[in-house]
Amino acid sequence: xxxxxxxxxxxxxxxxxxxxxxxxxxxxxxxxxxxxxxxxxxxxxxxxxxxxxxxxxxxxxxxxxxxxxxxxxxxxxxxxxxxxxxxxxxxxxxxxxxxxxxxxxxxxxxxxxxxxxxxxxxxxxxxx
Amino acid sequence: xxxxxxxxxxxxxxxxxxxxxxxxxxxxxxxxxxxxxxxxxxxxxxxxxxxxxxxxxxxxxxxxxxxxxxxxxxxxxxxxxxxxxxxxxxxxxxxxxxxxxxxxxxxxxxxxxxxxxxxxxxxxxxxxxxxxxxxxxxxxxxxxxxxxxxxxxxxxxxxxxxxxxxxxxxxxxxxxxxxxxxxxxxxxxxxxxxxxxxxxxxxxxxxxxxxxxxxxxxxxxxxxxxxxxxxxxxxxxxxxxxxxxxxxxxxxxxxxxxxxxxxxxxxxxxxxxxxxxxxxxxxxxxxxxxxxxxxxxxxxxxxxxxxxxxxxxxxxxxxxxxxxxxxxxxxxxxxxxxxxxxxxxxxxxxxxxxxxxxxxxxxxxxxxxxxxxxxxxxxxxxxxxxxxxxxxxxxxxxxxxxxxxxxxxxxxxxxxxxxxxxxxxx
Numbered sequence: 001x002x003x004x005x006x007x008x009x010x011x012x013x014x015x016x017x018x019x020x021x022x023x024x025x026x027x028x029x030x031x032x033x034x035x036x037x038x039x040x041x042x043x044x045x046x047x048x049x050x051x052x053x054x055x056x057x058x059x060x061x062x063x064x065x066x067x068x069x070x071x072x073x074x075x076x077x078x079x080x081x082x083x084x085x086x087x088x089x090x091x092x093x094x095x096x097x098x099x100x101x102x103x104x105x106x107x108x109x110x111x112x113x114x115x116x117x118x119x120x121x122x123x124x125x126x127x128x
Numbered sequence: 129x130x131x132x133x134x135x136x137x138x139x140x141x142x143x144x145x146x147x148x149x150x151x152x153x154x155x156x157x158x159x160x161x162x163x164x165x166x167x168x169x170x171x172x173x174x175x176x177x178x179x180x181x182x183x184x185x186x187x188x189x190x191x192x193x194x195x196x197x198x199x200x201x202x203x204x205x206x207x208x209x210x211x212x213x214x215x216x217x218x219x220x221x222x223x224x225x226x227x228x229x230x231x232x233x234x235x236x237x238x239x240x241x242x243x244x245x246x247x248x249x250x251x252x253x254x255x256x257x258x259x260x261x262x263x264x265x266x267x268x269x270x271x272x273x274x275x276x277x278x279x280x281x282x283x284x285x286x287x288x289x290x291x292x293x294x295x296x297x298x299x300x301x302x303x304x305x306x307x308x309x310x311x312x313x314x315x316x317x318x319x320x321x322x323x324x325x326x327x328x329x330x331x332x333x334x335x336x337x338x339x340x341x342x343x344x345x346x347x348x349x350x351x352x353x354x355x356x357x358x359x360x361x362x363x364x365x366x367x368x369x370x371x372x373x374x375x376x377x378x379x380x381x382x383x384x385x386x387x388x389x390x391x392x393x394x395x396x397x398x399x400x401x402x403x404x405x406x407x408x409x410x411x412x413x414x415x416x417x418x419x420x421x422x423x424x425x426x427x428x429x430x431x432x433x434x435x436x437x438x439x440x441x442x443x444x445x446x447x448x449x450x451x452x453x454x455x456x457x458x459x460x461x462x463x464x465x466x467x468x469x470x471x472x473x474x475x476x477x478x479x480x481x482x483x484x485x486x487x488x489x490x491x492x493x494x495x496x497x498x499x500x501x502x503x504x505x506x507x508x509x510x511x512x513x514x515x516x517x518x519x520x521x522x523x524x525x526x527x528x529x530x531x532x533x534x535x536x537x538x539x540x541x542x543x544x545x546x547x548x549x550x551x552x553x554x
Contacts, residue, residue: 053443053481054334054411056372058470058537061239068412083447083482090443090481093472093497105238111274112237112371115336116411119348123412 005049005124007117008041009066010034013110014117022121023071031098034065035091039084045073048080050120052087055112060094062109063101066117068124129219130308131358134200134301135226141178141260149295154196154228156262156292164287165266170280173267177509179231180260183246184506187263190242190540191232191278192367193256193378194285196225196293199362207363209344210283211290217362223296226303229259229380230292232285233510234266236278237337242373242540243502243532250502253542255549256380263509264288275336282368286379307392309356309403312430319400323433326402327357327387328423328456330448332369332376332440333408339368340377340440342406348415352407352422354430357388365406369440374496374542375468377440381541386548387438387466402430407452409445416448424455438466439545442496446481457486468493468543473535493544494551496537504530 006023009015010033015026027037035052042048050068053059101109137152144155158176165174179185199205202220205212231244244256251257266284268277310318331340333348340347342355342365355364365382388404395401407423410416427435435456439449446467453463465487469479475495512526525534536542541549 049413050411051413051416051444051447053446055444056332056334056338056369056376056441057239058372058442086481086483087443089478090470093470093477102238108237108239108274112336115275116334116338119335119410120412123410123415 004071005068006071007066007068007121008034008038009117011064011066011110011113013114014066017114031059031063031065032091034067035084035088038067038069039088041069042077042080042084045076046070047077048083049124050117052084053090054116057109057112058094059091060096060098062113063098064109064113066113068117068120129356129358130306131218131361132221133305133307133361134221134223135303135305136223136296136299137302138225138228138260140180141228141262147295149225149299154225154292154295161288161291164291165264165284168280168284170269170272170276171266171284172269175265177263178260179246179263179509181246181258185246185509186505187231187233187244187261187509188242188512189233189235189240189510190244190373191234191236191281191370192285193380193540194230194289195380195383196228196230196289196296197363197383198223198290198293198297200297204362206290206293207286207366209341211286214343216359217364218356218359222362223293223299223301225293225296227259229256229261230285230289231256231261231263232266232281233263234281235511236281236370237274240370241538243538244540245502245505248503248505249500250539252550253536253539255541265510278337278368278370286366307358309358309401315400315402319396322398322400324402324431325391325399325434325436326427326430326432327391327404328427328435328437328452329404329406330437330439330445330452331365331406331408332445334411334444337370341366341368347408348410350408352405352419352426354426355404355406357392357404360385360388372441372537373540374537375441375493375545377544377546378541381544381546381548384548386546387436391436402432409441409448411444416451420448420451420455423452424459427456427461428459432461434462436464436466442470443481450482450484450487453487454484464489464491466491466493466545466547468545469495470497471495473497473499491547493547493549494536494542496535496543498536500534500536502532502534
């Protein structure tokens with residue numbers, strides 16, 4: 001099956017659920033690190049396919065982030081550049097309160113991030 | 129479509145042997161309510177508490193708030209698709225127990241959020257400090273998955289609200305309001321001199337704990353569509369949304385949408401309120417493009433002059449908001465946007481994650497990053513153990529003396545993007 005997307009994630013649950021099912025780029029980075037990594041991929045010609053600030057769980061609160069980008073590399077997509085840059089700037093406003101989270105809370109953050117990207121994957125698999 | 133909404137004023141809730149509404153008091157048979165809750169096989173326990181305005185009570189973590197209502201005349205029943213069948217609602221007569229609410233609480237996820245203080249400085253930020261609340265803290269069966277727990281509590285809350293609402297069926301309302309939206313054809317001849325205005329409501333629809341339902345359908349699966357504004361008053365739109373307490377729309381907000389109320393109040397005076405479009409806020413960017421294309425297309429088909437657009441949530445939906453604005457303005461239709469802000473604790477940062485020069489008329493529900501200190505209250509309904517990690521809380525937010533320092537985003541409804549709050553700028 002040909003996939004037109006790649007999921008960039010630092011979420012172990014997303015890796016567990018989707019490894020071997022859809023194209024994954026697992027990057028064990030911070031939340032901000034994922035946003036910056038995706039920005040770099042956009043500069044290489046990938047396009048954003050899901051919103052980088054999906055979810056009402058705020059940056060600084062959850063360590064997990066999964067973002068869908070195009071598999072194809074083309075000309076620089078300025079809409080994607082603007083959106084990821086806006087999101088990086090917006091995320092900086094939130095204080096980091098990730099330290100000291102319990103396993104239960106971390107598991108739940110993983111679950112919510114996984115569910116949000118699952119909804120994007122379902123949309124991507126049913127149409128463009 | 130025409131709805132008579134009869135308000136029965138409730139001044140107090142009391143536990144009693146028999147459930148009834150009498151002389152402005154809602155008497156609740158706790159055992160009957162618990163039995164209703166425990167019909168949900170995924171719930172094994174239910175603690176019921178009453179929280180009254182002015183009491184030293186903190187309710188947390190709040191999931192949803194629901195107003196008890198019932199259908200008195202006309203097709204269907206309240207909360208279609210869940211409690212009632214999927215008949216089209218919004219016409220005939222409905223009774224509402226005004227001044228009270230059902231509040232569902234419980235930690236669906238470890239970072240579950242939402243505070244309602246019934247007194248003190250926090251009470252000023254939430255409309256639900258002014259209602260007498262029947263609080264349900266529902267306990268899941270062991271090993272229950274989060275999404276099943278959310279669904280069970282959501283449905284239990286709706287059933288209890290419908291049960292209590294039914295008690296007002298034969299009670300004479302204290303006030304009756306009449307709302308009517310004519311057919312499209314009639315709307316052209318009724319007020320030909322007034323600007324044609326509609327309301328575009330964006331519904332949170334990103335996934336687990338970020339969902340809204342329309343007649344039982346998950347809103348992420350809908351294509352933007354037309355709805356009579358009175359349908360929402362009968363519970364056609366309801367919340368499955370647990371995250372971002374300050375700016376999520378609870379079911380109560382949907383039942384009492386102030387944008388709808390204000391547009392009806394101006395109907396025939398300064399504008400012609402033609403109807404309402406509902407759209408969603410998905411995470412997949414192509415879904416956003418499709419939905420904003422459809423929302424703007426429907427506005428064009430309605431031959432509108434102006435549109436009010438309300439957002440729900442933060443970040444991701446900012447993009448939907450701006451897409452809707454640009455595309456509707458692109459049809460030559462003026463827009464007013466309602467949002468809230470995450471402008472940093474000092475209020476000096478960019479407020480939204482997206483912006484456009486066409487967004488020239490924007491109403492803000494407040495800055496969710498604003499810091500507040502909540503005093504220790506005598507009683508907690510629910511549990512405080514996750515206050516440190518709930519949205520806007522931070523390490524040390526629950527202080528040793530019991531006070532909580534947090535951003536107002538922890539408070540249910542604080543920066544509501546329907547304008548259902550008292551925040552203003554001076």
